[in-house]
Amino acid sequence: MGPTLRQLLINALSIGFLIFLWYVCSTAGWVPRVFLPPPQDVWGALVAGFSTGTLADQTLSTVFSMLIGWFACSLFGVLLGSVIGIWPLARLSLGPVLEIFRPMPPAAIIPLAIAILGLSAEMSLSVIIFGAIWPALLSTVHGFSSIDPRLKEVGRALGISPLAFIWKIALPNATPDIIAGMRLSMVISLVLVVITDMITGQIGLGSLVVLASRTFDMAGLFAGLCLLSLIGLVSNSVLQFAERRLLRYKQ
Amino acid sequence: MTTGFNYRPWVVVAVLIGAWQWALGGHAVVSDTLVAPGPVLHATIRMLIDGSALKAGGQTLLATLVGLALGGGIGTIVGIASGMARPLASAIRGPVEVIRPLPAIALVPLMTIIFGLGLKMEVYVVSFAVIWPSIILSQHAVQNVEHELIEVADILEFGYVARTWKIILPAIWPRLVVMLRFTAAIALLIAVTVELVSNPWGLGHEMMVASWGLEPAKMLAYLVVVTAIGWGLNWVLLLVERMITAGPGAAER
Numbered sequence: 001m002g003p004t005l006r007q008l009l010i011n012a013l014s015i016g017f018l019i020f021l022w023y024v025c026s027t028a029g030w031v032p033r034v035f036l037p038p039p040q041d042v043w044g045a046l047v048a049g050f051s052t053g054t055l056a057d058q059t060l061s062t063v064f065s066m067l068i069g070w071f072a073c074s075l076f077g078v079l080l081g082s083v084i085g086i087w088p089l090a091r092l093s094l095g096p097v098l099e100i101f102r103p104m105p106p107a108a109i110i111p112l113a114i115a116i117l118g119l120s121a122e123m124s125l126s127v128i129i130f131g132a133i134w135p136a137l138l139s140t141v142h143g144f145s146s147i148d149p150r151l152k153e154v155g156r157a158l159g160i161s162p163l164a165f166i167w168k169i170a171l172p173n174a175t176p177d178i179i180a181g182m183r184l185s186m187v188i189s190l191v192l193v194v195i196t197d198m199i200t201g202q203i204g205l206g207s208l209v210v211l212a213s214r215t216f217d218m219a220g221l222f223a224g225l226c227l228l229s230l231i232g233l234v235s236n237s238v239l240q241f242a243e244r245r246l247l248r249y250k251q
Numbered sequence: 252m253t254t255g256f257n258y259r260p261w262v263v264v265a266v267l268i269g270a271w272q273w274a275l276g277g278h279a280v281v282s283d284t285l286v287a288p289g290p291v292l293h294a295t296i297r298m299l300i301d302g303s304a305l306k307a308g309g310q311t312l313l314a315t316l317v318g319l320a321l322g323g324g325i326g327t328i329v330g331i332a333s334g335m336a337r338p339l340a341s342a343i344r345g346p347v348e349v350i351r352p353l354p355a356i357a358l359v360p361l362m363t364i365i366f367g368l369g370l371k372m373e374v375y376v377v378s379f380a381v382i383w384p385s386i387i388l389s390q391h392a393v394q395n396v397e398h399e400l401i402e403v404a405d406i407l408e409f410g411y412v413a414r415t416w417k418i419i420l421p422a423i424w425p426r427l428v429v430m431l432r433f434t435a436a437i438a439l440l441i442a443v444t445v446e447l448v449s450n451p452w453g454l455g456h457e458m459m460v461a462s463w464g465l466e467p468a469k470m471l472a473y474l475v476v477v478t479a480i481g482w483g484l485n486w487v488l489l490l491v492e493r494m495i496t497a498g499p500g501a502a503e504r
Contacts, residue, residue, distance in 0.1 A: 014346055035361075092259045104474075108454075111447070111462035209357050229352050236352060
């Protein structure tokens with residue numbers, strides 16, 4: 001526990017120093033206040049926003065969309081990835097096709113999605129799913145196709161059904177890859193929620209940031225940025241914790 | 252069978268395009284917002300010939316590469332320095348972990364207020380997105396350099412510069428190229444997205460304009476160009492990676 005505690009202390013000190021630096025830069029006028037509001041103003045904006053409830057609504061909406069998108073793309077990604085990973089014909093025929101789509105920037109399908117679905121919540125969700133599914137999907141495929149041949153032989157020797165093979169051997173074996181992919185999917189789905197909010201103007205932190213910048217409400221803008229980084233930090237830490245708990249048997 | 256030509260993906264692609272053609276070629280769906288593959292191909296070729304795709308692609312690529320160079324450069328320097336000095340690594344860890352989860356795109360409004368629209372704003376947003384993975388990946392690369400090599404540097408009593416230049420950099424070089432491939436994809440994604448959201452130039456903007464203007468052929472043609480650039484960038488860096496890991500001098504390493 002010693003080294004972790006020490007690292008925590010160092011983290012607190014260094015983040016404190018960063019905020020102090022921010023305070024000095026903004027109050028001493030080294031950076032114009034128009035660009036960098038002092039931390040106490042941002043804190044004030046956060047408190048005011050949460051006490052009136054508008055900021056809470058926007059934050060919850062962003063978190064909610066992120067979680068729905070992430071859940072959907074994890075589900076589809078793992079299901080589709082299992083099929084492709086376990087079935088050689090699907091792997092041979094679909095694998096290279098997926099590689100064609102992968103380098104496509106996920107946000108680039110937004111105009112297409114708008115053309116089909118309009119500026120709607122369904123559009124946002126489909127963009128999030130389409131963009132964030134890749135890490136979950138491809139890591140599942142990888143996890144399934146890199147099963148130790150000996151494990152396959154065990155499965156054959158025991159004469160278990162393909163479904164039981166997936167459930168009892170392949171899936172546990174692919175879990176580390178799948179979780180790593182799901183973590184990346186979470187990051188991407190947060191990014192895509194912000195982007196779709198910004199474009200469609202739906203309630204959320206993305207549109208909050210845009211509106212704040214249009215009214216030169218820099219404290220509000222920074223409050224939005226702080227909340228976004230907090231959401232990212234918390235969601236990633238939770239998944240990292242889950243990863244460590246779930247994979248404890250591997251160590 | 253396994254060594255033969257894998258024709259299956261082509262069948263899948265052909266079926267997909269065939270279905271697309273069937274659905275939108277006047278049979279199943281009538282749409283103002285979507286078109287069949289024929290017109291898209293036509294629009295792509297026309298845009299390539301009249302140079303509009305190249306102009307927009309060049310703008311996007313310029314912002315991508317400058318942002319990648321700036322963010323990747325700073326990130327790699329910080330990463331290597333912190334990888335060599337443990338105290339520095341633990342000192343920057345907290346701030347990096349706190350700022351890193353912020354989606355770079357959310358900075359677009361702020362950067363627009365500071366720098367205005369244009370190349371500068373886009374470059375800074377791209378470099379913000381690239382800098383964090385660069386720091387972390389290069390730091391890991393340095394920390395994973397074999398102990399023997401570090402000991403050699405200790406015995407030779409190398410200073411920091413000689414140590415970095417003669418031991419660390421050659422050892423982490425292949426990993427840096429992998430990192431570059433990874434961050435280049437992020438940079439392109441962010442550049443296109445900045446253009447989609449606000450910056451009035453480049454492929455993203457052209458796509459958005461085509462979408463609002465109900466010119467589906469043009470919009471999809473730009474999507475093809477964006478994908479081709481992403482694919483090309485990945486391919487070039489993969490080639491570099493292969494040259495480094497399999498080229499002359501690899502054996503010495």
